[in-house]
Every structure is written in C-alpha cells, then in structure tokens.
Amino acid sequence: xxxxxxxxxxxxxxxxxxxxxxxxxxxxxxxxxxxxxxxxxxxxxxxxxxxxxxxxxxxxxxxxxxxxxxxxxxxxxxxxxxxxxxxxxxxxxxxxxxxxxxxxxxxxxxxxxxxxxxxxxx
Amino acid sequence: xxxxxxxxxxxxxxxxxxxxxxxxxxxxxxxxxxxxxxxxxxxxxxxxxxxxxxxxxxxxxxxxxxxxxxxxxxxxxxxxxxxxxxxxxxxxxxxxxxxxxxxxxxxxxxxxxxxxxxxxxxxxxxxxxxxxxxxxxxxxxxxxxxxxxxxxxxxxxxxxxxxxxxxxxxxxxxxxxxxxxxxxxxxxxxxxxxxxxxxxxxxxxxxxxxxxxxxxxxxxxxxxxxxxxxxxxxxxxxxxxxxxxxxxxxxxxxxxxxxxxxxxxxxxxxxxxxxxxxxxxxxxxxxxxxxxxxxxxxxxxxxxxxxxxxxxxxxxxxxxxxxxxx
Numbered sequence: 001x002x003x004x005x006x007x008x009x010x011x012x013x014x015x016x017x018x019x020x021x022x023x024x025x026x027x028x029x030x031x032x033x034x035x036x037x038x039x040x041x042x043x044x045x046x047x048x049x050x051x052x053x054x055x056x057x058x059x060x061x062x063x064x065x066x067x068x069x070x071x072x073x074x075x076x077x078x079x080x081x082x083x084x085x086x087x088x089x090x091x092x093x094x095x096x097x098x099x100x101x102x103x104x105x106x107x108x109x110x111x112x113x114x115x116x117x118x119x120x121x122x
Numbered sequence: 123x124x125x126x127x128x129x130x131x132x133x134x135x136x137x138x139x140x141x142x143x144x145x146x147x148x149x150x151x152x153x154x155x156x157x158x159x160x161x162x163x164x165x166x167x168x169x170x171x172x173x174x175x176x177x178x179x180x181x182x183x184x185x186x187x188x189x190x191x192x193x194x195x196x197x198x199x200x201x202x203x204x205x206x207x208x209x210x211x212x213x214x215x216x217x218x219x220x221x222x223x224x225x226x227x228x229x230x231x232x233x234x235x236x237x238x239x240x241x242x243x244x245x246x247x248x249x250x251x252x253x254x255x256x257x258x259x260x261x262x263x264x265x266x267x268x269x270x271x272x273x274x275x276x277x278x279x280x281x282x283x284x285x286x287x288x289x290x291x292x293x294x295x296x297x298x299x300x301x302x303x304x305x306x307x308x309x310x311x312x313x314x315x316x317x318x319x320x321x322x323x324x325x326x327x328x329x330x331x332x333x334x335x336x337x338x339x340x341x342x343x344x345x346x347x348x349x350x351x352x353x354x355x356x357x358x359x360x361x362x363x364x365x366x367x368x369x370x371x372x373x374x375x376x377x378x379x380x381x382x383x384x385x386x387x388x389x390x391x392x393x394x395x396x397x398x399x400x401x402x403x404x405x406x407x408x409x410x411x412x413x414x415x416x417x418x419x420x421x422x423x424x425x426x427x428x429x430x431x432x433x434x435x436x437x438x439x440x441x442x443x444x445x446x447x448x
Contacts, residue, residue, distance in 0.1 A: 038157035052181075053179060054186050054189065057151070061147075062192060073149075080153060081153050
C-alpha cells in the first residue's frame with residue numbers, strides 16, 4: 001500500500017514535470033485569435049490540458065511581459081475583459097516549441113519501438 | 123454576505139502585488155472570477171456555492187500574489203546556493219576559529235584571567251561571531267539574489283582545473299601551511315608576552331639568556347623539517363627519526379622548565395590570588411599536554427612512514443577513500 005502510494009506520488013510529480021511548459025505552447029497557439037483569461041482556461045481544459053486558473057492568469061501576464069502576448073481592454077460589453085493576442089514573436093516561439101515537441105514525440109516513439117539496446121545483444 | 127468574499131479575496135491577493143500592477147490585476151482578476159462564477163451558475167449551482175467553489179479553486183491568495191509578482195519564494199536560489207555554502211564553510215572553519223582563538227588569547231593575558239573567564243569569553247565570541255558571520259553573509263546573498271548584482275562574477279564556470287589534485291604529496295599544502303604558521307605564532311606570542319599583555323611577563327624573563335631562544339630555534343626547525351618533507355614528497359625513515367628527535371628535545375626542554383619551576387615568571391602576580399597552587403596545576407597540565415601531543419606526533423608520523431614503506435594504502439586527503447602511495 002505504501003509502495004503504491006509512493007509510486008502514485010512519484011508518477012504525479014513526473015507527470016507535472018512533463019506537462020510543465022505545454023501550457024505555454026498551447027496558450028500561444030490558441031491566442032492567435034484574441035481571448036481573455038477565463039475563455040482560454042475553458043478552451044484549454046476542453047482540449048485536454050490540465051491547467052489551474054491560478055497558474056494560467058499569472059502566466060499570461062508573464063508572457064505579455066516577455067513580449068510574446070499583447071493585451072487590450074475590451075469595454076464594449078457589460079463586463080470589461082482583458083484580451084490577449086499572440087504577437088509575431090510569440091507565434092515564432094510557439095512554432096519553434098511545437099517543432100521541438102514533434103521532434104521529441106518522434107524520438108520517444110522511436111525509442112519505444114527499438115527493443116534492443118546496443119550491448120544487450122549477444 | 124458572500125459578495126464580500128470576492129472583495130476580501132481580491133484585496134488579500136492585491137496586498138502583495140506591486141503597486142503599479144494593482145489596478146490592472148484588480149480588474150482582470152474580478153472579471154475572471156465573475157466569468158467562472160457565471161459559468162457555474164449556468165451549470166445549475168447556487169451563486170453562493172459558485173463563488174465559494176471558484177475562490178477555493180484559485181487557492182491561497184498570497185500564493186497567487188507571489189505568482190503574479192513573479193517573486194522568488196526562496197531566500198537564496200540554486201544559482202547562488204553553491205557559492206553561499208562555500209563561503210559559509212570557509213568562514214566557519216577558518217575565520218571563526220581564528221577569531222575565537224585570538225579573543226581567548228587576549229583574554230588570557232588580562233589581569234583577572236581565570237579559566238572560567240577565558241572559557242566564557244571563548245564561548246561568547248563563538249556564538250556572537252558565528253551569528254554575525256551567518257547573518258551578514260546570508261543577508262548579502264539574499265540581496266544579490268533579488269537585485270541580480272554581481273551574479274555574473276559569482277557564477278564562475280567550472281573548469282577541470284577546479285578538480286582537487288589528490289596528489290601523492292605526503293603533506294598537504296594545508297598541513298605545510300600550518301607547520302609554517304605555528305612557529306611564527308609561537309615566537310610572536312613568546313616575544314609579545316614579554317612586553318605587552320600583562321604588567322609582569324607571564325614567562326620567566328631569566329630564560330631569555332638561553333632557553334627561550336633555544337625553544338624558538340627548535341620550533342623553527344620543525345618548520346624547516348616540514349618544508350624538507352614536503353619537497354621530499356615521500357615518507358622516509360629519516361623523516362620519522364628526525365621528527366621524533368626534534369619532538370623529544372622540544373618536549374624535554376619544555377618539561378624540564380615546567381617541572382623545575384623555571385617556566386613561569388616568579389614575579390607574575392596572576393597565580394598568587396588563586397586559592398589552590400594554581401601555578402603547579404597549570405604546570406602539570408602543560409606538561410601533560412606537551413607529553414601527549416609529542417607522543418601523538420611521533421606515533422602519527424611513524425605510522426605514516428611505516429604505511430608508506432610497506433606500500434599500504436593511505437587516506438586520500440579530502441576523501442574517505444584510500445590509494446596506494448607506490
């Protein structure tokens with residue numbers, strides 16, 4: 001039982017480690033069409049990204065500070081909302097990150113297909 | 123009532139957000155909370171429950187504020203921790219002992235020096251100096267961590283030259299240094315006690331005609347011996363025998379002077395006030411100390427010589443492991 005719990009905790013921490021950074025790629029990709037905090041949260045969770053509101057909102061401001069997003073207040077509706085849009089630079093970064101993601105995916109796939117490792121064969 | 127919850131949450135979070143970002147984060151956070159609450163209400167929850175659930179999901183407002191402010195929630199980050207630890211180790215193993223020894227030595231030569239006084243001064247100095255060293259060093263590093271000043275200078279890139287050499291030298295540089303500094307300190311203490319520290323010198327001035335200069339020569343010879351062995355680079359019988367002779371002669375001089383009552387100055391008044399025969403006890407303790415340290419030194423060097431001659435593995439300096447000298 002204890003072993004099972006430790007395994008779960010270990011797995012959870014590794015999963016978190018692996019997912020860290022995916023939210024950035026996803027946000028920059030989604031926000032090519034302008035969106036506000038809550039709408040992005042919804043889009044991401046529908047798409048299957050597990051992200052917490054308290055991680056996403058500060059992240060958006062950091063990406064803005066880095067020049068990957070711009071923002072403007074939309075006061076047309078009853079509830080004023082801050083809309084974020086991916087900048088050109090942000091788009092370029094997202095493209096680079098997606099390429100890297102695809103490369104890693106392929107590499108991991110190759111690894112799990114290859115059953116023998118050098119030195120293990122007799 | 124629950125309308126107040128959102129206000130309280132936002133105020134709490136904003137408390138710890140930099141002033142110039144507050145208005146913007148205030149509006150954005152409220153809008154996001156309202157959006158989430160509306161979505162929950164639409165899904166059929168009561169407004170109160172929706173607000174409570176939304177705020178619970180946002181979590182600790184202080185943590186949210188840290189996240190907004192992009193503030194490090196650590197004192198010294200991994201980049202500087204290594205340098206900090208090295209500096210602290212150096213301060214605590216080198217600077218602290220030196221300061222404490224100096225403080226205790228100065229106290230020792232004051233008129234009202236008793237064992238308790240000196241020990242008390244040493245303990246107080248240890249605690250005070252250690253606290254200051256730790257506090258100011260850590261404080262400085264925390265400031266560096268937050269301002270980013272001088273970080274490029276501190277983050278020295280590691281090169282192969284930084285690897286310890288684990289040379290087969292018989293004396294490490296540290297041991298050689300200690301062997302060279304010790305005679306200088308001893309000679310300085312011997313000369314200085316004659317003129318300063320106390321009105322009457324602690325040690326018998328009559329011995330300046332022969333015994334004190336002889337002792338100075340003997341401790342200086344130990345330094346010469348250390349340099350010789352260091353440059354020789356191996357333990358030999360000659361090194362062991364000469365060390366033993368030197369040690370025994372030095373100890374013999376010390377013990378002769380102490381035992382015959384010619385060591386301390388008869389005119390020194392520090393011992394007179396004590397109830398017991400303090401001079402006799404100090405003499406006995408010193409004789410014991412001299413004898414023990416001499417025997418240990420002779421035994422230690424002799425053992426190293428024998429190990430080296432038999433080709434037995436010896437400890438690698440700086441590690442717990444062994445290697446062969448040969």
